Amino acid sequence: MHRMASDTAEKPHRIRNISELAKLAGVSAGTVSRALAGKDLVNRETRERIQALAREHGFRPNQMASRLRTGQTGVIGVVIPLGHEQKQHISDPFFMTLLGHLADELTEGGYELMLSRVIPAQKVDWLERIVDSGMLDGVLMIGQSNQIETIERIAEIYRPLVVWGTWREGQKHCVVGTDSFAGGRLAARHLIARGCRRLAFFGDTRGLEIEQRLDGARAEAAESGTGAVIEAYPTHLSAQEMSDQIASDLTQMDPAVDGIFAASDVIAMATLRLLHETGRKVPGDIALVGFDDLPLATQTVPQLTTIHQDIAGGARAMVASLMRRIAGEDVPSTVMAPELIVRESA
Amino acid sequence: MHRMASDTAEKPHRIRNISELAKLAGVSAGTVSRALAGKDLVNRETRERIQALAREHGFRPNQMASRLRTGQTGVIGVVIPLGHEQKQHISDPFFMTLLGHLADELTEGGYELMLSRVIPAQKVDWLERIVDSGMLDGVLMIGQSNQIETIERIAEIYRPLVVWGTWREGQKHCVVGTDSFAGGRLAARHLIARGCRRLAFFGDTRGLEIEQRLDGARAEAAESGTGAVIEAYPTHLSAQEMSDQIASDLTQMDPAVDGIFAASDVIAMATLRLLHETGRKVPGDIALVGFDDLPLATQTVPQLTTIHQDIAGGARAMVASLMRRIAGEDVPSTVMAPELIVRESA
DNA sequence: TTGAAAGCGCTAACAC
DNA sequence: GTGTTAGCGCTTTCAA
Numbered sequence: 004m005h006r007m008a009s010d011t012a013e014k015p016h017r018i019r020n021i022s023e024l025a026k027l028a029g030v031s032a033g034t035v036s037r038a039l040a041g042k043d044l045v046n047r048e049t050r051e052r053i054q055a056l057a058r059e060h061g062f063r064p065n066q067m068a069s070r071l072r073t074g075q076t077g078v079i080g081v082v083i084p085l086g087h088e089q090k091q092h093i094s095d096p097f098f099m100t101l102l103g104h105l106a107d108e109l110t111e112g113g114y115e116l117m118l119s120r121v122i123p124a125q126k127v128d129w130l131e132r133i134v135d136s137g138m139l140d141g142v143l144m145i146g147q148s149n150q151i152e153t154i155e156r157i158a159e160i161y162r163p164l165v166v167w168g169t170w171r172e173g174q175k176h177c178v179v180g181t182d183s184f185a186g187g188r189l190a191a192r193h194l195i196a197r198g199c200r201r202l203a204f205f206g207d208t209r210g211l212e213i214e215q216r217l218d219g220a221r222a223e224a225a226e227s228g229t230g231a232v233i234e235a236y237p238t239h240l241s242a243q244e245m246s247d248q249i250a251s252d253l254t255q256m257d258p259a260v261d262g263i264f265a266a267s268d269v270i271a272m273a274t275l276r277l278l279h280e281t282g283r284k285v286p287g288d289i290a291l292v293g294f295d296d297l298p299l300a301t302q303t304v305p306q307l308t309t310i311h312q313d314i315a316g317g318a319r320a321m322v323a324s325l326m327r328r329i330a331g332e333d334v335p336s337t338v339m340a341p342e343l344i345v346r347e348s349a
Numbered sequence: 350m351h352r353m354a355s356d357t358a359e360k361p362h363r364i365r366n367i368s369e370l371a372k373l374a375g376v377s378a379g380t381v382s383r384a385l386a387g388k389d390l391v392n393r394e395t396r397e398r399i400q401a402l403a404r405e406h407g408f409r410p411n412q413m414a415s416r417l418r419t420g421q422t423g424v425i426g427v428v429i430p431l432g433h434e435q436k437q438h439i440s441d442p443f444f445m446t447l448l449g450h451l452a453d454e455l456t457e458g459g460y461e462l463m464l465s466r467v468i469p470a471q472k473v474d475w476l477e478r479i480v481d482s483g484m485l486d487g488v489l490m491i492g493q494s495n496q497i498e499t500i501e502r503i504a505e506i507y508r509p510l511v512v513w514g515t516w517r518e519g520q521k522h523c524v525v526g527t528d529s530f531a532g533g534r535l536a537a538r539h540l541i542a543r544g545c546r547r548l549a550f551f552g553d554t555r556g557l558e559i560e561q562r563l564d565g566a567r568a569e570a571a572e573s574g575t576g577a578v579i580e581a582y583p584t585h586l587s588a589q590e591m592s593d594q595i596a597s598d599l600t601q602m603d604p605a606v607d608g609i610f611a612a613s614d615v616i617a618m619a620t621l622r623l624l625h626e627t628g629r630k631v632p633g634d635i636a637l638v639g640f641d642d643l644p645l646a647t648q649t650v651p652q653l654t655t656i657h658q659d660i661a662g663g664a665r666a667m668v669a670s671l672m673r674r675i676a677g678e679d680v681p682s683t684v685m686a687p688e689l690i691v692r693e694s695a
Numbered sequence: 696t697t698g699a700a701a702g703c704g705c706t707a708a709c710a711c
Numbered sequence: 712g713t714g715t716t717a718g719c720g721c722t723t724t725c726a727a
Contacts, residue, residue, distance in 0.1 A: 020720055021720065030697075031699075033721095034697060036721065037723090049697090061477060063482065063483075064483075065417075065719085065720050066482045067413060067416055067484055067719085068703090070703095071417050071703050071719090071721075072720080072722050073723095078463070081464075096445070099445040102445075117461055118427075119456070119461070119462070120452045131407065137414070137704085138413055276650050276652075279650045302592075302618050302622050303622065304621070366705080367704065378705080378715095379713070382704095383713085391712065392713085415704075417719050418704080418705045419705085419707095696727105700723100700724090700726105701725100702721100702722095703722090704719105705718105705719090706717105706718095708718105710714080711712105711713090711714080711715095
């Protein structure tokens, strides 16, 4: 019944496009376009009148058309390739944290974010499809997975592409990431320094970054002159499988293992729980170092000693590099130094 | 500039649009369009020749143009409004898990996903801007925050909108979510059944869902006839502040508190650690129930007893409802039943 | 300061 | 089967 009141206002027929608004305002479409864009080529009075009219009718110019016309999409693609581990969920906390920061940065820069979670194995030309879609001003990739060749190939012909990941000698594409090898060294050095000699590495080395973390740790062990050794255990990335895998690794591995380097905080957290269940004290019986320094690393019992990656800074660097590449500049890769954060688990 | 040798193809000059390809193939643009779309109106031989040519030159039709023309964007907007808690990061695990599932569902349905993280306070017409952008076939919202009025207003005029959240009597917009009130009841009932009488609730009740969880718990306590009482403590959502807040709540609250209902697993996890630090055993000294049943709930020590929300099922329901709304159907809200998962913390 | 007109690249109705 | 044509809704010269 109170509804009647609102009907007294003449039913504002919905404006569908700029020329309908133009007709209403008694000007041409061009003028409306200019007015709505806030250009000062149009008379201030006319401009404000048109803007008011648009607001009143809830009209907003069609972005698709505008973008087609200008050739600028204002959209950045963020893609997460799931190459070697299809079960890996997009909700992987590290990716999500990075995605969050990316979203913040992009939004701030006035860009929209188009998210693709792709399984490269399903389509050979997955990346071509994305960069050639005509919908994107640039592409940000989270993780290289096992798709380095594809990335290199596309990077040759598509400049506005920046990838999160570890840098490798001689590569052509622009990456932003932490020095995984150095991170691995840091972890092993800490473990060895506190007396560990038989180390276990938990992680899926099919990914380049993880492989380099292991390589770094191995290099450190070898050069330590302590005779410390590292045995690697492949770890699946999906939650349940990871748990099962770690549980079985834990029972089957050499009981003399006194230190574990987990390739991520998520793996470390699962390991922590499983260790607790089998009655082994951390760090008393076994020391444990994680990787990433996610927020959750401070919430475990004991808190995780881990290798810090500057995720927010990385996101900023990715977006900054991408912007410069969109502008035509050639931007080199960014390698950030990892940092050991000593908490309680090692 | 003159075109000297056009046919010898010494340099694979990049094809820029459909008519360039048409010229190359010796057909019209229309035919190329049809061929590339795989329509069987064109001669199979011609079609294959054109497709081969396109592949050879790495040509892909401009999506922006195609979408403008057809009026179908193939893009779904996923928006996360950060109303009452601007510090809440997009990487909130619950949102991210839901987002992951949404991405899976949408990708499967052939849709792209455009992600917006918005702070409604900064722009009154934030939702209008999104739905009127002309870039989206539909919008999915994760969480209602304190923006119910805005959502209701837009839902009246924009049909393809589905929101994750709790359902409230008389609302107009389409939500998919768990019955928060029932979830609150479940948590309180369990706590009371195991003997707790002085309960604390940790959560930010400015969000409708959280408020209803508390209401449900209070209703259950009142009806239990046991004299159980619940005191609520507001909790901030950003990681560090949350921790500090809980720490101070824990020291200041009535020492007789024997059960805690945390509004989310993330809050529960932080509480667990803080309780441990102050030497209180869970569930021995204090029982603890979380909410959400995120993967991390199984990785804490002790594992979290929590209220399960079917996130994957919810994502599926959201996408399904949205598709039907896009098709013009009117789809009612979906309320899923919460489920108590008893693990170790209570 | 404004209007007219020419597209951006693609699709689909209508010819032939 | 394939070509022609007329836009989708907007921006931007070019004129006036």
